[in-house]
Amino acid sequence: MDRIRITGGHKLNGTIPISGAKNAALPLMIAGLLTEETLILDNVPRLADVAQLQRILGNHGVDITAQGKRVGDRAYQGQTLHISAADVIDTTAPYELVSRMRASFWVIAPLLARMHEARVSLPGGCAIGTRPVDLLIMALEQLGADISIDAGYVVAKAPGGLKGNAIDFPKVTVSGTHVALMAATLARGTTVIDNAACEPEVADVAACLNKMGARISGAGTPRIVVEGVDQLHGARHTVLPDRIEAGTYAMAVAMTGGDVQLLGARSELLQSALDVLTQAGVEIAVNGDGIRVARNGAGLRPVTVSTAPFPGFPTDLQAQLMALMVNAEGSSRITETIFENRFMHVQELARFGARISLDGETATIHGVDRLRGAPVMATDLRASVSLVIAGLAAEGETMVNRVYHLDRGFERLEEKLSACGASIQRISD
Template sequence: MDRIRIVGGRKLEGNIQISGAKNAALPLMIAALLTEETLTLENTPSVADVGMLLRILSHHGVDYSVDGRRPGDQPHAARTLHLSARRIVDITAPYDLVSKMRASFWVIAPLLARMGEARVSLPGGCAIGTRPVDLLLMVLEKLGATIEIEAGYVHARAAKGLVGAEIDFPKVTVSGTHTALMAASLAKGHTLIKNAACEPEIADVAACLVKMGAKIKGAGQSVIEIEGVASLSGAHHTVLPDRIETGTYAMAVAMTGGDVLLEGAEPDLLRNALDVIGMAGAEISTNNLGIRVRRNGASLSPVDVTTAPFPGFPTDLQAQFMALMTKANGRSRITETIFENRFMHVQELARLGAHIRLDGDIAIVDGVAELQGAPVMATDLRASVSLVIAALAARGESIVNRVYHLDRGFEHLEKKLGGCGAVIERISGSN
């Protein structure tokens, strides 16, 4: 199993190219099941989750090809997927595939909308909480599907097609909103989605669906209207830049000091997080190339944050911000409101010398003058990269184990950080 070795204490200087957003690329790839024609997605990140989803889609009959970067291409054209679901060969998504990536459960919506039937395994547990699928199933039932759960599988049927309806979510749900967008695009009649998620990835998927011929208004706002169409066509779409990767590298620069341009980053995708990083002591500026983050000499200030749905502070940056606050000059409080059990990185940060106390859904962080390198264990995607950030600022050597978590969502992390002066390398093979 691969590990990452980091020797801390080096400032980060240079440029980092921001990749396409994994959290948009996955539902965009699943949307290929809605049409017989080819969906082309540019700026798709080369991460393990994308590779796994390609295998899952292939199981259903999706043909795909991958284009690498060609001489003279702009950076955003670095990786392009061509997905063609001309013929769906299997409406069942088996447990051995779905259990490896929860987002693959979302195939239930396009399979049901297009084929009138879908049988998808329940995804099982999750390291950062239960993440139930009840709201996704509520969407399908509202649109006229019959749902049966048998032997660990959800069997959804709509032999005469889905029918538009009013969907009022009791709480904001990104996965539920993605499900509603895809299912309602091929439903008969009008669908009104209330209390929809407003995350940029939702708007990006909706923009792609519109290119495919869907009739969607209001995506990116709390109320979305959809007028169903009989069929969708192929399209070309460029995946938006990854705001979580952007925030992660911005915090790494704030943590270590230095001066880095995050090329291709869009500040409007994470205004709240950038404001918080600025309050902590980093200088944030933007230009037509991206976002520049600098911190040279100034100490870090403690900042209290509470995670919230967009446009609030993202839960996917909570672990990284906690790492940053371990070096702040004072006490900060971080409140997690989205997922239970998303503080598993606390004990590993403590191995590096952090002082963190948990009180329910609040982490109380007392900054320390110095972190000390140590072997640590990644527990999930965002927790793993928080350990990398802390290790970059720690004195001495750290070894981050279980880096397959990192590979799920961060493209070429060692190369990007190493290119800015970090002493970081991947050690292959042994545990």
């Protein structure tokens, strides 16, 4: 199993290209099931989760071809996927595939909408709380689906097709919004989704669906209106840049010091995180090429933050911010409001010498003067990269184990960091 070795103490200087957003690429790939024609997606990141979803879609008979960067393209341009679901040969998504990645459960929406039936295993994925699928099932039932649970599978049927209806989510859910959006595109009549997730990735998926012939308005706001259409056609769409990757590298620069241009990053996608970094004393400058992040000599100021749905501070940057605040001059407080059990990185950060105390969903981080490298173990995707951030600033050597979590969400992490002066390398046993 691969490990990552880091020797800390090196400032980051240079340019880091930001890849396409994983959290948009996955639902966009699944949306390819909604049409017989070919959906072409550009700027798709090369990630373990993307490869896994390709296998899952292949199980349904979807033909996917991937093209790498062409001559003259910038490095890290991302891959282009041609997704053709002309012949859906199987409407069952088996446990052995779905159990490895939660997002693959979303295939239930396009299969049900287009084929009028689906049998999808209950999901697995990151061990961060229960993350139930009850709101996704509720949304499909509102659209007229008949749903039962049989031997660990969700069995959904809509013999006459789905029917437009009002869907009012009791709490904001990105997964539920994606599922409702995809299912409603082919439903008869109008669907109104209230308390919808406002995340940029939801708006990106809606933009792609509209290119495919869907009639969606209001995506990116709490109310989305979908006028159902009989069928969708092929289209070409470029995946938006990954705001979580951009925020992660911004915090790595803040942690180590230095000056880095985040190429292709879009500030409006992560303004809340940039505001927190500014409060902490980090220099942020938005320019035509993306976002420039710098910290040269100044100490880090402590911050108080609560995670919240977009446009609030993202839960997917909580672990990275906690690693950063370990070096702040004073005490910081971070409250996690989205997922329970998302503080598993705390005990690993303590191995560096971090002083963090937990009280329910709030962590208090008492800043320390220095960290010392240590062997640590990744527990989930975002927690794993917080250990990398700590290792970049720690004295001596850090060994991050179980890095397959990192490969699920960060494209060429060690390559991008080492190009800016980090001492980081992958070790394959």
